[in-house]
Amino acid sequence: MENIQITQLIAILCDGNNIERSIHELSKSKSTMINFDTLIPKLLNGRGLNRFYYFREGKSISSKFADRLHEKFYGQVIPCHKSADIPLSIKATQLSSKVDTIIIMSGDSDFVELVRHLKAEGVRVEIAAVKNTTAAILIEEAAYFHEITEEDWFEYKAPKVKHSKKKKY
Numbered sequence: 195m196e197n198i199q200i201t202q203l204i205a206i207l208c209d210g211n212n213i214e215r216s217i218h219e220l221s222k223s224k225s226t227m228i229n230f231d232t233l234i235p236k237l238l239n240g241r242g243l244n245r246f247y248y249f250r251e252g253k254s255i256s257s258k259f260a261d262r263l264h265e266k267f268y269g270q271v272i273p274c275h276k277s278a279d280i281p282l283s284i285k286a287t288q289l290s291s292k293v294d295t296i297i298i299m300s301g302d303s304d305f306v307e308l309v310r311h312l313k314a315e316g317v318r319v320e321i322a323a324v325k326n327t328t329a330a331i332l333i334e335e336a337a338y339f340h341e342i343t344e345e346d347w348f349e350y351k352a353p354k355v356k357h358s359k360k361k362k363y
Contacts, residue, residue, distance in 0.1 A: 202294040202318075203244040206237060207286055209278045209300035210250035216301060216324035217347050225350045233346045234267055237297055237322055243267060244293050247285055249278035283308045290315045297321070297340070301328030309335045 217226045234243070246269035248260075255271055263269035274281050279302065286296055290312055298305055301323035309319045309332065321332055322340035333339045 202241045203292070204238055204241050204295045204297060205245040205286075205289045205293045206234065206243065206247070206297045206299065206322075207282050207289075208246075208248045209282055209298070209302060209305075210248050211278060212300040212302050213323065213342070216327040217342070219327060220324055221344070221347065221349070223349060226347050227350045228342070229346055229348050230263065231266065233322075233342070236346070237320075237340055241295070245289060246270070247272055247282070249274050249282045249285075251276060251278060279304045286312060290317045294318060295320060295337075299323065299342075301325075301332060303329030303332055306331055306335055313337075 213228060217228065218224050234246070246263065246267045248263060248269060248271045250271065251274045255273055260271040263271060272278075272281055272285075278300075282298070282300075283305070286298070286308055289296065295318040296312055297320045298309070299322045301321070305321075306329070309321075312319045313335075318337045319335075320338040320340060321328065321336040323332075323342055325333075325339075325341045328339075
């Protein structure tokens with residue numbers, strides 16, 4: 195018997211504000227950040243990444259962060275005027291004919307109707323979020339739930355700036 199390899203094309207769409215608030219609440223620190231270097235491979239579990247979008251409310255998104263996501267995962271950071279809900283939903287609908295599975299990184303119950311729509315279109319929908327801040331109905335509607343835990347984040351410590359002493363003349 196030959197081994198049959200099943201492949202899936204995956205799109206990951208991250209509601210950055212939702213995930214950030216969730217991990218900040220659980221870790222009790224505003225300096226906590228998702229470790230995408232380990233989380234994305236864990237979510238993919240050997241499947242192929244087709245697209246990665248990080249939606250975030252506001253204009254103060256670090257260009258270093260955006261560059262890193264692009265270099266590592268060919269990801270794209272999308273600044274949102276207000277909430278990420280509508281832009282993320284539109285992008286998911288646009289991608290539904292191009293991928294087999296969409297992983298939505300958010301625990302927001304506002305995405306329940308999107309999940310139902312995508313499933314009706316034949317797309318497998320998975321949710322990745324912090325369990326205790328995720329709506330139960332969203333977990334129920336998803337084909338699979340990936341729990342984001344302490345193993346998936348780190349405490350960011352800003353590099354110390356060395357101050358040079360100016361010589362007095």
